[in-house]
Amino acid sequence: MNDPELNKILLTPADCFMLALEKQHIRRVDASNNTCRYLLELEGQLDVEQFRKNISANHNLLRLAHLTAQKKYPLSIPTWKENETGSEIPITVTNTDSLITEEIVNRKISGDKPPLFSFDILIRSSGDSTLIFSWHHLLMDGYGAILLMKQLANGTPENQLQLHDNTKGEKLKWSDLVNATRAKFFIDRISRKPLSGIYLSKKKNINTNQKVRIIRFTQEETNQLDKVGPLLGAQFGRSALYLACAARSVRTLLMEKKIPIHDFWIPVPRDQRKKGALGPLLGNHLSFIFYRIKEKLLASLKETVSSINQQMVDQIKTNMSRDYDILMRFLRRTPSPLYYFWIKGPKGGSLASFLFTVAADHPSDFLEFNNHKIKDAWNFPSNIYPPGLTFAFMRFENRLHLMIMYFEEVLSEEDMNTIEKQIRYELVFGKEFDSIDS
Amino acid sequence: MDNLKSEGLAQELCRYIESNIVDKSIQVQPDTSLAKIGIDSLAIIELVLFLERKFKITLPEKELVPENFISANTLANCAVQYANPK
Secondary structure (H helix, E strand, O other), X not given: OOOHHHHOOEOXXXXXXXXXXXXXXHHHOOOXXXXXXXXXXXXXXXXXXXXXXXXXXXXXXXXXXXXXXXXXXXXOOOEEEEOOOOOOOXXXXXXXXXXXXXXXXXXXXXXXXOOOEEEEEEEOOOOOXXXXXXXXXXXXXXXXXXXXXXXXHOOOOHHHOXXXXXXXXXXXXXXXXXXXXXXXXXXXXXXXXXXXXXXXXXXXXXXXXXXXXXXXXXXHHHHHHHHHHHHHOOOOOOHHHHHHHHHHXXXXXXXXXXXXXXXXXXXXXXXXXXXXXXXXXXXXXXXXXXXXXXXXXOOXXXXXXXXXXXXXXXXXXXXXXXXXXXXXXXXXXXXXXXXXXXXXXXXXXXXXXXXXXXXOOOOOOOOEEOOEEEEEEEEEOOEOOOOOEEEEEEEXXXXXXXXXXXXXXXXXXXXXXXXHHHHHHHHHHOOOHHHHOO | OOOOOHHHHHHHHHHHHHHHOEOOXXXXXXXXXXXXXXXXXXHHHHHHXXXXXXXXXXXXXXXXXHHHHOOHHHHHXXXXXXXXXX
């Protein structure tokens, strides 16, 4: 049953980062998990039995779900390990009208206990249904998940399911060490303390529920914020505006809680795949762009947007995400405790002031699943604690969706109301929320 | 450089996009919608930096607007004005 091919596939540099995070952090902190979800709202009721049959008959899908990471010897680059596909991929059916239930949001998938993904089908009282794909982030990134869902939707023959890119990984040269060192020094400099963070509890094992706040924007609001961004200095797309508004809303919350404000430190994932690529499904093909938002700029929305925009341009100009990718390539052989120590630095602390991602927009050519119209789609990222607060932006048919993942011990409903009110206002109107009082 | 034409620049942009930004299965024509082939904000920065690096064209801030990034043609039409200063 085991095709030796998959056992030879190396983990990508970002996979190794995920693996170190999983082993050294997530397994030690109860609240943390690295489970992501993609949700499709469908018109009409999905045929559950047919879906079950399709999934259990898809041999490659079963192989993919039963992969785990392995290190063949201490300083080797981890590879995938194909396990027996004995256990079925869980498919749970629930009757509910909630977009996503708290039980699903809190369900964890473990990176070393296959299967590494599962499906939920939610039956709505209206007669519609929702399909949720949940997966462990070690296995694939959000774009890989969309590719997988597209292939399931189109009933692609399983031999066409592109699991991996067949590459054995580029060989590193000694000259790459210069780039890796440059990235390391850059990160050390940009993430120096003091930094502000949202996490309030110092306890590692908090007994808390993960929650999600969904913020929908109409097409008119989305069009309006597209016009606002460039006026504030977001010259290259929307992400600078999104990040500035998210950071300012967190700042407001910290001020309300009388927590001292310092600079913010936010690494943002960057998809490294070529645009329009149809694979591979397996692995994380990510690097990062790193932002330090100065405390003194945060008072002004425009200055915050401009600063983020400039940092984005500078890091692309200097190829910093490429250099960080090279650094991650070097670290692939490093044992995970040492890897994690290097990521976090000697003083430890949070990975970021908060987590932030702009997910790929739902593809415009993916509007049907098994003959059911896709009415809407949502991408829920994983939420690592600390910081335990993740902002994720995406669009479906020119409508902006914002999903905020948080832990109830870290933030209350009232806190989230504060964040929602401010972020919605600032995104749509492009001016400081507090300015409406003055 | 002196006689840089918009058509030639658009072709250069298409080749750059094909080699560096999009999957090899995607062919880029001068009027291909950049948004439709997945050109995002970071890829747009790469295009602007490519113009600076290869053609010494620096686009002023007022030109960094969505209308100039609809296709390779629209970007080339805008950029060419700054390539051949009189």
